[in-house]
Amino acid sequence: MSHSETSSPREDPRIGHSRRAILRAALAEFAAVGHAGFRMESVAARAGVGRSTVYRHWPDKAALVADALAGLSRQPASGPGPGPGGGAGTARERAEILLTHLARALTDSPVAAAVPALIHAAATEEGFRDRLHGFSAQRRRRLTDVIATGVGSGEFPATLDPEAASVALSGGVFYRALMTPDPPDDGFVAGLLDAVLGR
Amino acid sequence: MSHSETSSPREDPRIGHSRRAILRAALAEFAAVGHAGFRMESVAARAGVGRSTVYRHWPDKAALVADALAGLSRQPASGPGPGPGGGAGTARERAEILLTHLARALTDSPVAAAVPALIHAAATEEGFRDRLHGFSAQRRRRLTDVIATGVGSGEFPATLDPEAASVALSGGVFYRALMTPDPPDDGFVAGLLDAVLGR
Amino acid sequence: MSHSETSSPREDPRIGHSRRAILRAALAEFAAVGHAGFRMESVAARAGVGRSTVYRHWPDKAALVADALAGLSRQPASGPGPGPGGGAGTARERAEILLTHLARALTDSPVAAAVPALIHAAATEEGFRDRLHGFSAQRRRRLTDVIATGVGSGEFPATLDPEAASVALSGGVFYRALMTPDPPDDGFVAGLLDAVLGR
Amino acid sequence: MSHSETSSPREDPRIGHSRRAILRAALAEFAAVGHAGFRMESVAARAGVGRSTVYRHWPDKAALVADALAGLSRQPASGPGPGPGGGAGTARERAEILLTHLARALTDSPVAAAVPALIHAAATEEGFRDRLHGFSAQRRRRLTDVIATGVGSGEFPATLDPEAASVALSGGVFYRALMTPDPPDDGFVAGLLDAVLGR
DNA sequence: CGCTAACCGAGACGGTACGTCCCGTCTTTAC
């Protein structure tokens, strides 16, 4: 669904311009008014584009929303590379960096606005479900690895199941952000790590 | 927003009849087609009622959906009463009962269909947010109490923060149910308890 | 396609109001901007009615135009009844009355604006063709009868074919109105009668 | 509006090629689907030409249709020249030749398809009106002249107004062709001549 | 023969009208 490859026959540059402007506008519209109230005409206006141009590149509203939200899943890949959270520090410190990053993403726009919509959409539509599951699996893998490393090095109890622990940690952050009036701030993340990984 | 009290001036029995049928139908519609695709006409048809009758009792679609989903928040109160999860068994066993109950609720219809919608709606609308936060706080309080009891009795480490632990546990179940292709079955709940409360 | 009968279950009076207002507006729109440029939204606005109300009673633009123009075919039936053009005067005088009436209809709005459109539509669509042929046959029958009477009474030459004569007369008026810059005024009609029926 | 002259600076032959192909295609499209349903894209496809090439030579749809139909008005001028219908035979015979030619034109494609469209267009647009009036005046002049000759030679009654008679005859043929289910065949033309010019 | 200018196809673009769907309001009629 993402068309980032440079196609051979030198694609019309207007196409890229329009597509980018529309995707950006769609994300802004989504953050502003949510899933309900998302109007194609508003997106076109935000993008400074004709309504028909939107429909030329996406068949309908659902497809545009899907593509716009898909863009969100790609950004974090460029986030905590092998540098930070990579090798330096104790496993606990590295886990804290990863969790804090997740907490930040769930607090700041526009991801904060998109995740609940993704969760909802995933309940009904196959495509969204796969995207959400894939996205969360990708994010959580690194955390699981860090915990496994900590278990191996004796920093964490040998009985700790890295998989279950990473679910508890990630889930805890999500829960705090979505189901609770308080945001998952640094203090909360620290307490969560204490509870799951031991003090 | 809920109209369950029996009004004094001998309310027409047809009213209660219609109200209940419509709420039931709204829930069924919601489970069937989700938030998008929820049509007032379908609800009326499911309830065997005229479209205008729906609007006589609820001002608009949002109010009806809210009321129907509110009904879900009340049911679990009749679930694990003071009997099970109350006093019998170890703290670990009682926590497992509570978590398993939550996992069941998130797996079976119609709650399973409503929770993602609630999460999404909470992102945009004040009322839904309060309802969701209240609902989850209510459910989680009992779990936090059980953990605190376990800490007090020495069954769990004295350093364990019951609040953080209950967030990790509840969040883990939610995460598994919503963000993962696998359901939160009994084995998963057991592993989660091991990870957070120690083996 | 005309719904003038009083239906049994006491039809909602708003329906009649809307239908009449819309038909009137459609005719006005047609006279104002012709077939091309005929916009459903303009019709609704002229009728003081919502756009959806138009579509509730007619499936599409073609059907509405057809119905509106059909109304024209009915009006003249109430025109020269058995009174004028009926029995009084010579055959020549009665023919002149009928032809003058036709000339008037082709000169004044809104029929004047509708006939060219009907002719055009008849070239392509079966339904319009039948309507136009029926309409013109109905109008011309009375003229043919009058001429036949004149032939029978010796007022016109016995060799005159009433059918051919009435086509020449009606056609002459149409030709003058549509294919000529000058209107079919009284003098023209008189000259036409002289030419066909003799002086 | 017609660009038939060979321009001085040795025009690119591709231009003439495209223009002719497009005009031919436009006429075919018109005959096939009428005024409504006439799509520029179809014309381009019929002509085996890009859509933009059509717009390079005509500013819009109206201009193309006008030019295509204008071609029809010119052809008949080369039809019954001073040769046939010129001097040979009686006035009655010569009138019959002219009327039969008109009847043929109104029966066969593509003129048959274009005339109703021209009549309709003439009702709304100045340019079309002038074209139609000029076209019909030109065609009818010869008929009027023949009748006047017949009156002068004593073949027709001295009281016959050639102008009115030619309108009755031409109008009769048009009426039969357009407003009647039966075509203006030879028998009809003969009867019409009998009625107007006497037997 | 090679160059330049133009014509050409393909199709993206902004715009407008269409016909559909659904909402929330209202009116009418039956029970």
Place this chain on the structure above:
DNA sequence: GTAAAGACGGGACGTACCGTCTCGGTTAGCG
């Protein structure tokens, strides 16, 4: 007085064309 039926105004949707535009590729006709 409540309910069912459904007409109504409104507004967003997705489709179909229009007429404008930008883009390379090809082709005519001159040097």
